[in-house]
Amino acid sequence: MSHTLVNVLLFVAAATYSAAAVAFLLHLAGRGAGKTFLRAGVWLLAGGAALHATHIVVSSLVLDLCPIKGIHFALSVVSVLACTAYLIGRVRLRIDAVGVIVAPLALTFLVGSAAAHADASAAGPLKSAVLPVHVLANLAGEALFVLAFAAAVAYLVADKQLKKKHVTGVGARLPPLDALDRAEHAFLLAGFPMLTVGIITGAFWAERVESGSTVDVLRSLFGYATWALFAAVLLLRAWRGWRGKRAAYGTIAGFAFAFIVLVIYLVRSQSATLLHGA
Amino acid sequence: MIVVVGLSHRTAPVEVRERFASGSEGFDQVLARLAGRAEIDEVMFLSTCNRVEVLARPKGGSDEARARALKAVREVLAEHGKIAEPDLKPVLYEKEAEEAVRHVFRVTSSLDSMVLGEPQILGQVKDAYDAAVTAGTLRSFLARCVHRAFSVAKRVRSETALGAGTVSISSVAVDLSRRVFGDLEEGIVLLVGAGEMAEAAAKSLGKGAKEIRVCNRSIERAAVLAQRFGGAAAPLTALEAELGMADVVVTSAASPSFIVTHDLVKRVMKVRKGRALLFVDIGVPRNVEPNVHGIDNVYVFDIDDLEQQVAIGLEARKNEAAAAEKIVEHEVGQFLAWARGLDVQPAIVSLRAKTRGVLVAELERSLQGRLKHLPEGDRAALVQMVESATNKLLHAPTTRLRRAAGDGDAQTLTATLQELFELPVMHEVGDDGAPKVDDEDDDDDERAVQ
Numbered sequence: 001m002s003h004t005l006v007n008v009l010l011f012v013a014a015a016t017y018s019a020a021a022v023a024f025l026l027h028l029a030g031r032g033a034g035k036t037f038l039r040a041g042v043w044l045l046a047g048g049a050a051l052h053a054t055h056i057v058v059s060s061l062v063l064d065l066c067p068i069k070g071i072h073f074a075l076s077v078v079s080v081l082a083c084t085a086y087l088i089g090r091v092r093l094r095i096d097a098v099g100v101i102v103a104p105l106a107l108t109f110l111v112g113s114a115a116a117h118a119d120a121s122a123a124g125p126l127k128s129a130v131l132p133v134h135v136l137a138n139l140a141g142e143a144l145f146v147l148a149f150a151a152a153v154a155y156l157v158a159d160k161q162l163k164k165k166h167v168t169g170v171g172a173r174l175p176p177l178d179a180l181d182r183a184e185h186a187f188l189l190a191g192f193p194m195l196t197v198g199i200i201t202g203a204f205w206a207e208r209v210e211s212g213s214t215v216d217v218l219r220s221l222f223g224y225a226t227w228a229l230f231a232a233v234l235l236l237r238a239w240r241g242w243r244g245k246r247a248a249y250g251t252i253a254g255f256a257f258a259f260i261v262l263v264i265y266l267v268r269s270q271s272a273t274l275l276h277g278a
Numbered sequence: 279m280i281v282v283v284g285l286s287h288r289t290a291p292v293e294v295r296e297r298f299a300s301g302s303e304g305f306d307q308v309l310a311r312l313a314g315r316a317e318i319d320e321v322m323f324l325s326t327c328n329r330v331e332v333l334a335r336p337k338g339g340s341d342e343a344r345a346r347a348l349k350a351v352r353e354v355l356a357e358h359g360k361i362a363e364p365d366l367k368p369v370l371y372e373k374e375a376e377e378a379v380r381h382v383f384r385v386t387s388s389l390d391s392m393v394l395g396e397p398q399i400l401g402q403v404k405d406a407y408d409a410a411v412t413a414g415t416l417r418s419f420l421a422r423c424v425h426r427a428f429s430v431a432k433r434v435r436s437e438t439a440l441g442a443g444t445v446s447i448s449s450v451a452v453d454l455s456r457r458v459f460g461d462l463e464e465g466i467v468l469l470v471g472a473g474e475m476a477e478a479a480a481k482s483l484g485k486g487a488k489e490i491r492v493c494n495r496s497i498e499r500a501a502v503l504a505q506r507f508g509g510a511a512a513p514l515t516a517l518e519a520e521l522g523m524a525d526v527v528v529t530s531a532a533s534p535s536f537i538v539t540h541d542l543v544k545r546v547m548k549v550r551k552g553r554a555l556l557f558v559d560i561g562v563p564r565n566v567e568p569n570v571h572g573i574d575n576v577y578v579f580d581i582d583d584l585e586q587q588v589a590i591g592l593e594a595r596k597n598e599a600a601a602a603e604k605i606v607e608h609e610v611g612q613f614l615a616w617a618r619g620l621d622v623q624p625a626i627v628s629l630r631a632k633t634r635g636v637l638v639a640e641l642e643r644s645l646q647g648r649l650k651h652l653p654e655g656d657r658a659a660l661v662q663m664v665e666s667a668t669n670k671l672l673h674a675p676t677t678r679l680r681r682a683a684g685d686g687d688a689q690t691l692t693a694t695l696q697e698l699f700e701l702p703v704m705h706e707v708g709d710d711g712a713p714k715v716d717d718e719d720d721d722d723d724e725r726a727v728q
Contacts, residue, residue, distance in 0.1 A: 163571070165586075167590075179460050241548070246552075
């Protein structure tokens with residue numbers, strides 16, 4: 001019964017995210033009147049995030065696990081946090097239409113985490129006081145980088161439209177370039193300290209665990225590269241005025257590295273499960 | 279039904295329209311004179327720079343009554359525009375019944391405007407409606423028609439993109455600045471050149487801007503224009519420093535060579551630390567070197583780009599017009615069905631009164647005769663029974679009559695009903711809902727509400 005409830009919640013949350021993505025797309029395509037589809041998209045995304053959060057809670061109760069321990073939960077939590085941050089920040093940062101990227105990302109993370117349903121205990125020896133701080137900081141940082149990535153992609157689309165002198169069409173419904181640039185910077189600025197805490201606690205924990213597998217080394221390397229890239233984006237913006245397109249490319253590259261770290265976690269978690277099963 | 283008499287940019291040249299804009303009387307006087315005409319029952323007067331129109335409901339429903347009302351409106355308009363009636367007639371349009379309703383719906387929805395889809399006309403019709411309500415020249419029928427027109431306009435706005443897109447150079451410039459900066463609350467608009475075009479652009483762009491600065495060869499002219507917008511002036515030699523501060527730059531200077539060059543903007547962008555910069559170049563020859571558009575975070579739109587956007591906007595609106603016309607057609611049908619329903623209302627009221635009258639009279643006779651022993655409670659129950667029987671008996675004929683009226687063929691049924699039940703010939707249902715019995719004026723005995 002409980003497993004059925006978990007599956008139903010997963011299905012309904014995925015359907016709601018999909019509907020939100022479609023509503024945002026229709027808004028961008030200029031269908032419907034005014035902001036009807038935009039409002040629908042925002043409400044659907046909020047509904048999807050609520051269902052998703054419920055799914056995480058119910059799943060963790062069914063599996064009797066802390067929701068931040070397994071990588072599949074971690075992916076899920078990232079997308080719920082990203083949706084929440086978007087819903088809170090969208091009005092102030094005037095980035096409503098960025099939902100068109102946030103909704104599919106949330107859906108991908110939800111479905112991806114379900115597909116990567118692994119035994120959370122495969123995450124290794126977890127009895128450390130530093131670990132929850134490490135995981136929570138990384139999750140929060142990752143959620144903010146998802147939004148920075150979304151703002152960067154939207155910026156590049158809007159910039160390309162203006163450079164091609166296409167004033168009507170999809171670009172017309174995107175937030176102003178300046179708002180996207182500021183939003184991307186704000187999300188990076190908020191996410192970077194989280195990532196820094198994640199890196200420091202990660203290094204501390206790694207030293208304790210003394211794991212030297214190739215996968216762990218790779219994960220650490222990509223983690224440091226992510227930190228260095230985001231640091232460079234922020235520094236160059238302040239020092240040399242690298243904003244707009246350059247900052248957007250830097251943010252996308254940084255997010256790609258952060259995503260690789262998540263994928264490495266995922267692969268390691270899956271491999272551990274297979275070995276454990278064998 | 280209703281009539282519309284008027285002139286617009288489609289029928290009258292600007293010289294004629296001007297005469298109405300500065301007519302012999304004010305708006306309220308014209309409305310009062312129209313309302314004072316015996317031939318007109320209800321009236322509304324609409325006057326904009328492109329349109330002068332009278333929407334009226336004639337007193338009486340016959341063709342003659344309509345013709346008299348049309349003539350009355352023509353006379354008032356001719357007097358207002360100080361034009362002889364024969365000279366005015368060629369530029370006037372006159373529409374009646376269904377055509378008039380369609381016209382009102384189309385005008386209010388901006389389908390008949392000079393700039394298709396412009397939003398101002400709805401506000402202007404609302405103002406005209408408010409004035410008529412205040413002056414007491416509207417009653418239920420015309421008021422309902424205009425209210426319906428507002429709903430149609432709302433539907434057109436919300437269900438089509440007739441009002442979307444930008445259709446003037448200045449609105450494209452405003453749209454572009456929104457695309458780059460959102461609002462310009464913290465933004466600075468710089469005008470390079472102090473001519474009429476710069477002033478026109480400043481009027482639209484400068485509305486929400488923090489500051490308007492003017493940079494011109496002649497600092498005196500720059501100062502005059504800057505003063506008009508409460509901004510600051512600078513000579514053209516200070517252009518580089520001005521570009522460092524500005525967010526939106528409107529260039530319209532008369533210059534044979536480029537004033538804003540690639541090298542200049544490259545230097546400026548270093549000072550700006552990459553902050554976005556938008557150039558709206560309305561100068562001919564162009565003031566901004568075209569390859570400036572290739573610099574990161576710099577956007578240049580020249581007059582051709584702007585005109586292209588205007589053409590796209592107009593084309594898009596034209597494409598939406600077909601969908602809007604469909605909505606109007608549907609709503610015209612709905613309104614006419616409702617209006618035709620009013621045709622049979624007198625017959626329904628009359629039939630109901632007769633049926634109830636017969637039953638109540640019979641009941642009264644019984645209650646004073648064989649049933650006079652009945653207590654008060656039983657008498658009340660019998661009265662209630664009569665009411666209920668009347669309703670049940672007349673439900674089917676009432677529904678069928680209304681349906682037939684909606685389909686436009688209730689005339690035979692109404693006549694049959696009057697013949698079979700010897701109903702008095704009634705015409706109009708007044709604002710109090712009671713039918714008026716017409717015993718004279720054979721001209722009007724077809725249908726008052728038609």
